Each structure stands twice: as structure tokens, then as C-alpha cells.
Amino acid sequence: MTNFTINGKDVTVDVEDDTPLLWVVRDELRLTGSKFGCGVAQCGACTMMVDGMPRRTCVTPVGSVDGASIETIEGLGGREAEAVTAAWQGLDVPQCGWCQSGQIVSATALLREVPKPTDADIDAAMAGNICRCATYVRIRQAIHDAADSMEG
Amino acid sequence: MTVQSRRQFLATGAGLVIGLALPMKGRAQSGAAAVMTRDGLPAGTFSPNAFVRIAPDNTVTVMIKHIEFGQGPFTGLSTLVAEELDASWDQMRAESAPANDELYANLFFGLQATGGSTAMANSYTQMRQAGAAARAMLVAAAAEKWDVPAGEIKVEDGVISHADSGQSSSFGDLAEAAAQQSVPVEPALKNPSEFKLIGTDRPKLDTVSKTDGTAMFTMDVYREGMQTVVVRHPDVLGATVASFDDTEALKVKGVEAVRQIPQGIAVYATSTAAALKGRSLLAVEWDTSEAETRSTAQIYEDFSAAATRDGGVVVEETGDSGAAIDGAETVHEVEFRFPYLAHAPMEPLDVVLERKGGNVEMWMGAQFPGVDKGAVAQTLGVEGGDITLNVMLAGGSFGRRAQTTGHIGHEIAEIAKAAGGDGAWKLVWTREDDLMGGYYRPLTVHKMRAGLDADGNIVGWENTVANQSIMLDTFFDDGKSEGKDPTSYEGSTKMPYDLPAMRVNWVRQKSPLPILWWRSVGHTHTGYATEVFLDELLEKAGKDPVQGRLELMKSEAGRDRAVLEKVAEIAGWDGERVKGDRAYGVAVHESFSTYVAQIAEVSDVGGFPKVHKVWVAVDCGVAVNPNVIRAQIEGGVGYGLGSVLFNDLTLLDGGVVAQKNFDTYRMLRIHEMPEVEVAIINSVADPTGVGEPGTPPIGPAVANAWRALTGQAVHHLPFQTAGA
Numbered sequence: 032m033t034n035f036t037i038n039g040k041d042v043t044v045d046v047e048d049d050t051p052l053l054w055v056v057r058d059e060l061r062l063t064g065s066k067f068g069c070g071v072a073q074c075g076a077c078t079m080m081v082d083g084m085p086r087r088t089c090v091t092p093v094g095s096v097d098g099a100s101i102e103t104i105e106g107l108g109g110r111e112a113e114a115v116t117a118a119w120q121g122l123d124v125p126q127c128g129w130c131q132s133g134q135i136v137s138a139t140a141l142l143r144e145v146p147k148p149t150d151a152d153i154d155a156a157m158a159g160n161i162c163r164c165a166t167y168v169r170i171r172q173a174i175h176d177a178a179d180s181m182e183g
Numbered sequence: 184m185t186v187q188s189r190r191q192f193l194a195t196g197a198g199l200v201i202g203l204a205l206p207m208k209g210r211a212q213s214g215a216a217a218v219m220t221r222d223g224l225p226a227g228t229f230s231p232n233a234f235v236r237i238a239p240d241n242t243v244t245v246m247i248k249h250i251e252f253g254q255g256p257f258t259g260l261s262t263l264v265a266e267e268l269d270a271s272w273d274q275m276r277a278e279s280a281p282a283n284d285e286l287y288a289n290l291f292f293g294l295q296a297t298g299g300s301t302a303m304a305n306s307y308t309q310m311r312q313a314g315a316a317a318r319a320m321l322v323a324a325a326a327e328k329w330d331v332p333a334g335e336i337k338v339e340d341g342v343i344s345h346a347d348s349g350q351s352s353s354f355g356d357l358a359e360a361a362a363q364q365s366v367p368v369e370p371a372l373k374n375p376s377e378f379k380l381i382g383t384d385r386p387k388l389d390t391v392s393k394t395d396g397t398a399m400f401t402m403d404v405y406r407e408g409m410q411t412v413v414v415r416h417p418d419v420l421g422a423t424v425a426s427f428d429d430t431e432a433l434k435v436k437g438v439e440a441v442r443q444i445p446q447g448i449a450v451y452a453t454s455t456a457a458a459l460k461g462r463s464l465l466a467v468e469w470d471t472s473e474a475e476t477r478s479t480a481q482i483y484e485d486f487s488a489a490a491t492r493d494g495g496v497v498v499e500e501t502g503d504s505g506a507a508i509d510g511a512e513t514v515h516e517v518e519f520r521f522p523y524l525a526h527a528p529m530e531p532l533d534v535v536l537e538r539k540g541g542n543v544e545m546w547m548g549a550q551f552p553g554v555d556k557g558a559v560a561q562t563l564g565v566e567g568g569d570i571t572l573n574v575m576l577a578g579g580s581f582g583r584r585a586q587t588t589g590h591i592g593h594e595i596a597e598i599a600k601a602a603g604g605d606g607a608w609k610l611v612w613t614r615e616d617d618l619m620g621g622y623y624r625p626l627t628v629h630k631m632r633a634g635l636d637a638d639g640n641i642v643g644w645e646n647t648v649a650n651q652s653i654m655l656d657t658f659f660d661d662g663k664s665e666g667k668d669p670t671s672y673e674g675s676t677k678m679p680y681d682l683p684a685m686r687v688n689w690v691r692q693k694s695p696l697p698i699l700w701w702r703s704v705g706h707t708h709t710g711y712a713t714e715v716f717l718d719e720l721l722e723k724a725g726k727d728p729v730q731g732r733l734e735l736m737k738s739e740a741g742r743d744r745a746v747l748e749k750v751a752e753i754a755g756w757d758g759e760r761v762k763g764d765r766a767y768g769v770a771v772h773e774s775f776s777t778y779v780a781q782i783a784e785v786s787d788v789g790g791f792p793k794v795h796k797v798w799v800a801v802d803c804g805v806a807v808n809p810n811v812i813r814a815q816i817e818g819g820v821g822y823g824l825g826s827v828l829f830n831d832l833t834l835l836d837g838g839v840v841a842q843k844n845f846d847t848y849r850m851l852r853i854h855e856m857p858e859v860e861v862a863i864i865n866s867v868a869d870p871t872g873v874g875e876p877g878t879p880p881i882g883p884a885v886a887n888a889w890r891a892l893t894g895q896a897v898h899h900l901p902f903q904t905a906g907a
Contacts, residue, residue: 046454046456047436047456050454050456051456054454054455054456055456057403057455058405058411058454058455058456059454061405062396063396063399063402063403064395064396064397065396066400066402066529066530066578067402067455067531067611068529068530068531068614068845069614069844069845070459070613070614070844071614071844071845071846073844073845073846074529074614074845074850076529103396104395104396105395105396105397116394116395119390119394120386120390120391120394123386123387123390123810123814124390124394125253125387125389125390125393125394126252126253126254126255126579126814126815126818127252127253127528127529127530127576127577127578127579127580128253128389128392128393128398128400128576128578129400129528129529129530129578129579130529130578131393131394132396135394153853154853154854157853158852158853158854160853161529161845161850161852162529162853163527163528163529163579163581163822163850164253164529164579164818164821164822165817165818165819165820165821165822165824165825165851165856166814166817166818167821167851167852167853167856168817168821168856168858168859169814169817170853171853171856
């Protein structure tokens with residue numbers, strides 16, 4: 032039994048402790064916005080916020096998040112998340128869309144830490160999120176736009 | 184305008200709706216017998232054809248016959264309908280059309296299919312007619328209701344109105360009455376000068392659901408009692424199971440069964456995690472007697488040895504190139520080598536199949552849904568008509584889901600068959616399955632030879648291409664191919680340059696390793712080989728890469744010329760290939776009737792190219808959605824750049840694939856993505872596709888810049904392997 036909160040809701044799951052958090056959230060809790068892309072923490076499609084930090088959940092054993100607070104794309108909140116989502120929509124960033132939940136979670140985490148990121152900050156924070164459609168030009172611009180929108 | 188009575192169709196007992204015969208300039212066949220039932224639609228919904236539904240709540244839903252995997256048909260095809268319907272963009276919705284080869288055929292191919300960057304091109308007239316027909320019926324309904332002449336009724340921005348009587352209505356309020364009107368078969372279409380939506384930017388219809396986690400992909404489908412299945416596939420392509428031991432796998436909590444199927448060993452479990460754990464504990468012995476056991480190095484040697492001037496089949500010939508080159512002042516010869524490449528879409532392959540009695544329902548991101556349905560029908564021994572296939576959003580594809588063999592359909596059907604009886608199964612491929620599973624961009628050798636006269640003019644050009652065939656011996660082979668498969672060499676023929684003597688021959692190679700079209704297909708290697716080789720010839724002749732190309736272009740190559748001139752203009756090309764630590768490389772290449780020229784700005788960072796900026800000019804006819812075009816060009820540049828820099832799907836000795844995941848099969852990441860500036864040529868020509876044509880020019884543009892900067896010519900991709 033593992034207990035944690037997800038998007039503000041308390042949940043208890045009865046799965047093996049070594050089960051990756053991603054599959055618990057998708058298969059058991061049926062929150063499918065977080066995606067599977069590699070299974071080895073190389074692509075970032077599975078990124079969720081665990082106690083406020085972005086985590087590759089395809090390699091995070093569910094047993095390790097007992098008592099943690101988890102945010103997924105479905106429940107991501109706060110002004111940074113709202114600014115990021117609005118900027119993503121404003122620039123029509125997604126193409127296929129599969130990686131974008133992970134991208135948005137990583138970008139939100141960046142803005143929570145660094146309200147006005149430089150290109151180098153963006154490279155460092157976002158290099159772990161692969162986009163095969165190569166929407167990177169727009170991801171970068173959307174993060175800058177989100178930062179600008181929060182200044183006002 | 185020809186009018187067909189709706190009663191004819193009602194008389195068939197199908198419930199609704201209509202047959203819109205939409206001839207497409209003699210190309211292939213139309214969607215002809217469009218009949219669909221009203222099941223599941225809200226009462227009062229007006230569904231004038233298989234593509235448009237207008238609901239009482241005033242939403243207009245367009246059934247999109249092409250799979251949406253990021254290239255933009257949800258937005259693009261809806262734009263065409265909205266334009267002729269004079270709808271408001273806010274009321275537009277898009278939905279995937281279900282699998283139906285008759286209703287939803289690609290008019291170029293005659294079956295439902297997404298590929299060859301044809302979605303916009305084949306739909307342009309059809310979707311506009313669908314919108315215009317709906318508009319005409321709304322107008323007729325309004326005229327009847329208000330008792331005014333139809334010719335006095337205006338439709339603008341989703342509002343139907345009549346000035347003199349002061350009447351106006353939304354589409355939704357007239358939907359039911361419109362459904363009673365006759366269907367115009369060839370409704371009048373707007374002149375491009377009247378377009379309001381086409382050619383302007385507006386929000387994409389699939390953006391919101393792709394930013395809040397609600398977009399539904401195949402892997403997100405869960406059915407009652409569904410088992411998740413993963414298959415242990417062979418490490419060596421073409422191998423089969425000799426024996427296996429599932430003792431340990433069956434001990435895993437959640438693993439319910441293990442079955443041998445032709446594709447490997449299937450593990451059935453109550454969750455994905457259990458299935459994966461079970462699979463990892465299988466012990467399998469493989470029979471590799473029919474497998475591809477050569478290494479990539481050996482395959483290159485074999486293909487290279489086969490690539491002779493006398494081999495294979497001549498696919499284009501003008502003049503006596505052999506004599507011209509033999510008598511030339513300077514002869515230049517290059518062998519290019521292009522590796523196998525995986526498509527590696529972010530969502531690995533997956534499919535859900537549910538069987539209840541004689542009925543089968545599937546969920547799948549399929550580019551050729553009819554082929555996958557057919558594969559399932561064949562394996563399960565059911566009628567195709569008893570199978571419903573829901574075409575899902577797909578997390579990328581780049582050609583991987585355009586399966587000539589229906590292999591994923593076969594695999595899920597074998598899984599269902601081995602399980603027996605009713606049930607639901609989700610097949611999930613992991614990244615390892617994806618990268619090691621074949622269906623790669625064909626490994627290709629180009630042997631090129633050309634001669635220059637004393638003034639540096641090209642007197643002869645020859646190209647020998649050796650690779651496997653994608654289409655021959657598949658259902659695309661119509662028996663009239665004469666042993667030629669243009670997807671193997673397209674782009675090396677019909678070049679825009681006026682070469683006095685030229686010859687291209689193709690030498691087909693065979694292997695048990697399955698290959699497939701990969702974003703821009705043959706152009707992935709022909710664009711590189713021709714544009715790098717030409718650049719080297721221009722350099723030898725002391726000619727400017729832009730001017731030299733322009734001088735060589737045929738008089739009829741006006742669109743190639745225009746994009747090259749445009750890209751030179753926006754990049755500020757002044758003939759200087761190197762400025763400080765930056766170098767500039769040029770390439771121009773047409774694919775799928777879209778013309779693209781690029782200039783790349785490159786520097787040398789630790790002996791490896793860093794691409795800072797790419798200027799692009801594109802001519803794709805009418806620019807339906809400029810924003811989508813720019814996005815596809817940006818993406819095409821990034822996709823092509825990552826592959827030419829890093830990717831080589833390598834077979835080791837014995838045929839084992841070396842790269843199993845993204846840790847070794849390196850993807851382009853955000854810090855490696857250049858800035859991209861796109862200029863779209865103004866045009867009223869019918870639109871052509873943009874999903875693929877952005878990809879071919881980036882490799883040669885970067886290679887030409889790199890050679891200018893370092894003197895190093897890269898003839899064996901990727902740059903990483905070439906030692907750049």
C-alpha cells in the first residue's frame with residue numbers, strides 16, 4: 032500500500048513498491064495526460080511534479096513517493112502553470128502533442144525557480160524533454176512569453 | 184449546379200445521409216457512395232455529407248479523413264470547410280473520421296490513407312465542396328423559412344441573414360431545416376481572391392487538448408477487463424522463436440498468460456508494469472536461419488559492390504553521359520552512404536482490440552486503416568465489415584504508422600487469436616521494440632560521377648542508387664512497375680537543373696530486414712546526395728552556390744528558382760560562404776510538389792557542427808494555414824537535422840541492433856535546435872503538402888556550410904560517424 036496525494040486528492044494504491052509511478056498514475060488512476068516515451072528517463076514525456084520538483088516517473092518506484100504530493104498535467108496549478116499553458120496555446124506549440132505534458136511540467140518547474148529565464152536557463156531545464164516534432168523553437172519562445180506575461 | 188434528390192438515399196434505408204460524388208481532375212476515385220447513419224448524433228443535427236455535421240448547438244464538426252499526428256489536418260481541412268461555409272472559426276470542431284476506404288478515401292490513392300504529404304492536396308477541392316454544399320442547403324432552408332429569394336441571402340462569419348426582411352439566423356437554428364433540402368452535387372466554389380480564412384492564421388483546433396492532458400491517443404484507451412500485452416520480439420530482424428521458458432514470467436503478480444505468436448512471445452497482464460516485468464523474465468531461444476544477420480558494415484559493402492553503372496534498371500537518361508564524362512576536363516566521383524534510420528515517434532506503436540461475439544472494435548493511430556483492418560480480418564477470420572476501427576490521434580509517426588504490411592494489425596490479431604474468445608487487449612510497443620523492430624529508412628548507397636569542361640560547366644552527370652524497395656511486392660505494387668520503385672530514387676531524377684547528359688540507375692537490394700517510408704521517403708537521401716554533389720561541382724568550377732544553381736536551372740523550373748532567390752534574399756546572401764567563425768550552406772529540393780530552399784548558418788564547436796540559424800523559403804501553392812506551414816517547416820528542419828548529425832541505426836555482427844533506446848539513439852534536443860525563419864511564397868496554385876518537404880534540404884545545407892568552413896566533405900552520414 033502506498034499513499035500520496037495527486038492533484039490535491041489523497042489516494043491509496045495497492046501495487047508492488049517497484050512499480051513505476053507513471054504506470055500507477057496511468058493504469059490505476061487513469062490519469063493519462065502523462066505519457067510513456069522511453070522508460071529510461073531519457074525523453075521526459077512522463078514528467079510529473081513530485082513535491083514541487085519535476086521527476087521522470089517512468090523510473091520512479093511508487094514506493095518512493097509514499098506521503099508525497101504529486102502534480103500531473105491534469106492538475107498543474109498556480110500562476111506559472113497558467114502562464115505556461117496560455118503561452119503554449121498562444122503559439123500553438125504542440126504538433127503531435129505526445130511530449131507536451133512533460134514539456135509543460137518542466138517549463139512550469141523552471142519558471143517557479145527562475146521567473147525570468149535566459150536561453151541558457153531554458154536549455155538546461157528543458158534538455159531532458161525530447162520532442163520528435165522538433166517544436167523547440169516555439170517551446171523556447173513560449174517560455175519567454177510566459178515569463179513576460181508574469182511580469183506585468 | 185446539379186441537384187440530387189435526398190430521397191434516393193433515404194430509400195436505401197441507411198437512415199441518412201448522402202452521396203457526394205466529387206471528381207478530382209481524373210485522379211483516382213472519389214468518396215462516391217457516401218452513406219452514413221445518424222446514430223449517436225444529437226437530434227436535429229444537419230449532416231449534409233460524410234464530412235460535415237452542423238448541430239443544433241451551432242457547432243460545425245468536420246470529420247477528418249486523414250490521421251492527425253501533428254502535421255495539421257484537423258485545422259487545415261476544417262479551414263477549407265469553414266471557408267466555403269462562411270462559418271465562424273469559433274464554431275469549428277474536428278474529429279477523426281473512422282476507418283472507411285470508400286467514404287474517406289485519399290483521392291490520390293483510392294483508399295483511406297495519409298502519406299506522401301497529400302492530405303491538403305487531395306482534400307482541397309473535396310472539403311471546399313463539402314462546405315459549399317452545406318452552405319447552399321442552409322441558404323435554401325433560410326429562403327424557404329423566410330420566403331425570400333435564396334440569391335438575396337448572405338452568409339458571413341457563421342450568420343445567415345437577409346437584409347431587406349431583417350431576418351438572421353445561426354447555422355444551428357437552421358440545421359434541422361437544412362437537412363430537408365436537396366444536396367447540391369457540384370456547388371460553386373469561391374475564387375481564391377474571395378478567401379477570408381484560407382491564408383490567415385487562427386488557433387489550431389487540437390492545441391487546447393494537447394496542453395491540458397485531455398487529448399486521447401491509442402495508449403490512453405482502457406476497456407472493461409482489458410489486458411495489456413507486450414511481446415518479446417527478436418533482437419535480430421527476421422528471427423523466429425525456437426524455444427522459450429515462461430516459468431519466471433508467470434510468477435509475476437498481474438501476469439495472466441504467456442503465449443507464442445508468430446511475432447514472438449506475448450505476455451498478457453492486468454497492467455503495463457506487470458506485462459513489462461513478466462517480459463523481462465522470459466528466456467527465449469531464437470532461430471536466425473531466415474534473419475538478416477549481416478552487420479551494417481557488411482551491408483554497406485554488399486550494396487556498394489552491387490551499385491555498378493550496368494546494374495539494375497535505368498530510371499532516367501538524357502544524352503550520352505558516359506562519353507561526356509570520359510571526355511571531360513575534370514571528373515568528380517563520390518560514394519555517399521546513408522544509414523538505416525528509425526522513425527522513433529514519441530508514442531511507440533500501440534493498438535487496442537476488443538472482440539465481442541462476431542464484432543471487433545479497434546483503436547489505432549493508423550495511416551492506412553483499411554490495411555490494418557484487413558490484416559485483422561484475415562488473421563481472425565472475420566469479415567472486414569464486422570470490424571470498426573477508430574482512428575486515433577497519434578504521437579507522431581513520420582511514416583511509421585503507414586504500414587504496407589499491416590504488421591501491427593496482424594500482431595494484435597494474433598494476440599486476440601492466441602487468447603481465444605471475447606476480450607480486450609492493448610498491445611504496447613516499448614522504445615526498445617520501436618528501435619529494434621525494423622521498418623527503417625532504407626540504408627542507401629549513391630555512387631555519383633560527373634564531368635566538368637575547362638570552363639567549369641557540367642557536361643555529364645551519373646548517379647547509381649542501391650537500396651531495398653519499399654513498394655515492390657507489397658499491395659502498392661500494381662504489377663505495372665516494370666521493376667521500378669520511385670520511392671527508392673525519387674529526387675535523384677527530374678532535377679531542376681539543365682544537365683546536357685545525365686543518367687540514373689537503380690539497383691534493387693534485398694534483405695529480410697523490413698524497411699519503410701520515413702519523413703520525405705527517397706528524398707531523405709537523394710536530396711542530400713544531389714545537393715552536396717552539385718555544391719562540390721560548383722565549388723570546383725569556382726561558382727557561387729546560389730548563382731551557380733540559378734544559372735543551371737531549367738527555364739521551366741520557375742518555382743525552384745523563386746524559392747532559391749527568396750531564401751537568398753531573406754538570408755542576405757552575398758556570395759561569402761564564410762564570415763568570421765560562421766559558414767553558410769545552400770540547398771534547394773522539391774518533394775511532393777512543394778519547393779523548398781534553405782540556407783544554414785553553421786559554426787565549428789569542438790570539431791562538430793553547431794547550426795545557429797536556418798532560413799527557409801517554401802512554395803506550397805495556396806498557403807491555407809501559414810502558421811501550420813511554418814510549424815511543419817520548423818519541425819521538418821529539426822527532424823532532418825537530428826538525423827544527419829547523430830543517427831545511424833546500426834546492425835552489429837550477427838544482425839543485432841546496437842541502439843536500444845534514446846540513450847544511444849540520440850535525438851535532437853532543444854539546445855541543438857536552430858532558429859528558423861520561414862518565408863512562404865505567395866501563390867494561387869492548388870496547395871501541396873508541407874509535412875515532409877522541409878526535411879530534405881537541411882542535411883545538404885549544413886554539409887555544404889561545413890565543407891566551406893572546414894574543408895571536410897561529409898559523404899557518409901551521420902556527421903557523428905563521419906568523424907565531424
